[in-house]
Amino acid sequence: MSTVSVREATDADAAEIARIQRVTWRTAYQGVLTERTLAELDSADTETRWAEAIEHPGSRVHVAVEGGFTVGFCVAGPAPRDDVAGADGSLPEDADRTGLIGALLVEPRWARRGHGARLLAAAAxxxxxxxxxxxVTWATESDAATLSFFRRAGWHPDGTVRTLDTGERRLRELRLTGALDIHLVS
Known part of the structure; x- marks a missing residue:
């Protein structure tokens, strides 16, 4: 059995994170995201943006590793006010104590091996x-796998919805929220 782990990303991980994003989005979001959006992932700028995200103060990027392969990643940090505000713009009392899971992706061929749970636990x-x-995190309304994953972790939709305009279509996202006391069961 291969060794599995989660660690904080370094600059050297940017290319693998960009690759995982490309592969995962093309698999999981085909038909949801536009061809133009998916094609933009092939840009050299994608790797540069991930290198900048890894170095961004206040946020943390974690990578999941199995054997010698990087198989997933998670980005977490303090939640921006827009991500915790109610539909009317009001902030909850705990706005300053709320974190954001900005992205959590595991390459599909490495799915169902606990990498997502380990990434979420490390980020939490x-x-x-x-x-x-x-x-808090946001999930596309039609992404049953992501919604199910977060529900199993005890995170649930809180009734807040946002619509993203990709220029070619609109995507509805649900805000999910949950506790950060995530414990893995062996």
Whole structure:
């Protein structure tokens, strides 16, 4: 059996993170995202943006590793006010203690091996270190796999919906929220 782990990303991981995003989005979001959006992932700028995200102060990028392969990643940090505000713009009392899971992707061929749970647990621990008490994330309304994953982790839709305009179509996303005391069961 291969060794599995999660660690914080370094600059050297940017290319693999970009590759995982390309492969995963093309598999999971085919028909949801436009061809133009998917084609933009082939740009050299994608790797540069991931290198910048890894170095961004306040946020943490984690990677999941199995054997010698990077198989997934998660981005977490303090939640921007827009991500925790209600539909009317009001902020909850715990807005300053809320973290954001900005992305969590596992390459499809490595799915169902616990990598997503390990990534979420590591990100949640990092958010707690930053003073967060709960987390939020956004999931496309039609993404049953992601919604199911977060529900199993105890995160649920809170009734807030946003619509993203890709220029070619609109995507509805649900905001999910949950506790950061995530514990893995062996």
């Amino acid at each position: 621990a990092g958010l707690r270190e930053l003073g967060a008490d709960r987390g």
